[in-house]
Amino acid sequence: MAGAENQSGRHHNDRDTQDIRQRLDALEGKLEAARVRHAPPPERESRGRAMGQALRLATELVAGVVVGGFIGWALDGLFGTKPFLMLVFLLLGAAAGILNVIRTAKQMQAEAPVPKNLKPVDDDDDD
Amino acid sequence: MISTAYAADDGHGGGGGLPDPMHQFEIKRLFELELFGFDASFTNSALFMVIAICLITLFTVFAMRRGSLVPTRLQSVAEISYEFVASMVRDNVGTDGMKYFPFVFTLFMFVLVLNMLGMIPYTFTVTSHIIVTFALAAFIFLGVTLIGFWKHGVKFLKFFVPDGVPFVMLPLLVVIEVISYLTRPLSLSVRLFANMMAGHTMLKVFGAFVVALGFLGGWAALAFMVAFTGLEILVAFLQAYVFAILTCIYLNDALHMHH
Helix, strand or coil, X not given: CCCHHHHHHHHHHHHHHHHHHHHHHHHHHHHHHHHXXXXXXXXXXXHHHHHHHHHHHHHXXXXXXHHHHHHHHHHHHHHCCCCXXXXXXXHXXXXXXXXXXXXXXXXXXXXXXXXXXXXXXXXXXXX | CHHHHHHHHHHHCCCCCCCCCCHHHCCCEEECCEECCEECCEEHHHHHHHHHHHHHHHHHHHHCCCCCCCCCXXXXXXXXXXXXXXXXXXXXXXXXXXXXXXXXXXXXXXXXXXXXXXXXXXXXCHHHCHHHHHHHHHHHHHHHHHHHHHHHHHHHHHHHCCCCCCHHHHHHHHHHHHHHHHHHHHHHHHHHHHXXXXXXXXXXXXXXXXXXXHHHHHHHHHHHHHHHHHHHHHHHHHHHHHHHHHHHHHHHHHHHCCC
């Protein structure tokens, strides 16, 4: 299917593609370097996300106690057993809150990408 | 410098000293209206909900008016938002959950636009009121629970019975599970409301600092405000996303009954 000229042409082509590939690779490397240089520090966004997650866990916990307390208070009003049912349900609500927190945390852990370079935290104070 | 702070006070209510950061959340009646003994006045909150709905409707209708194969910029935005919510529903609820897509899409766009409208100065942030977010969350909660009972009948109650638990522990755990289920509307609404209110209060407080510290010291507070506004826009989007995705998760629980 190929004559001698074709063969050499193909050879030539191969060299060309190799050349292009090499240049592409070099460009890729430069691009990556530029990207790294210009990328905004992930600090702010990840911090915003972490704050959101922390707030989410906190609301789960508090919501459990509040809802439990409210149910107890309402049942107390119904049965006239002030304040015992409220005390019991406050505790149950706290348990429900903790259950919710554990569930949410598990779900967050499943979703979160594994951090690439974990290093010990030395500067933990807020700026 | 103090006098400028007092001057700012005139426009923003509040008693003494710095302007009141909570003034921005005040509900004002635009038209007085009473229906069946209820105060159903058209407030600034209602006005911004109407604006949000009009904006969303105009945006989607206008962006898709041609529906060309090669989308224009606006059309791509509409398509991206559609795809975004569609994949959220598909990933979290599954393909049989796609019939609830219109609801989730409406909800997401509504909350997102309300949050974003609140980022424009002099606007009112509807989602910074817990009664609004709670009404949304309670509606979702009731709807999802009804869907659960409608799909599974009485078997939906099994959702509250954890697997592999000794018989003696069951009464206690079922009560805890029920309370845990009932906390959903509260945590869903408090999360959105607290984020929006805290962010806007912070912005207002630091805005007051800019004025109070004057020309020399105000720049630091101003720089913080600029950075914080960026963060607030992120939060506004993220909270709308969280609201929608939790709705999806609750729907999934109701349709497929597993934690």
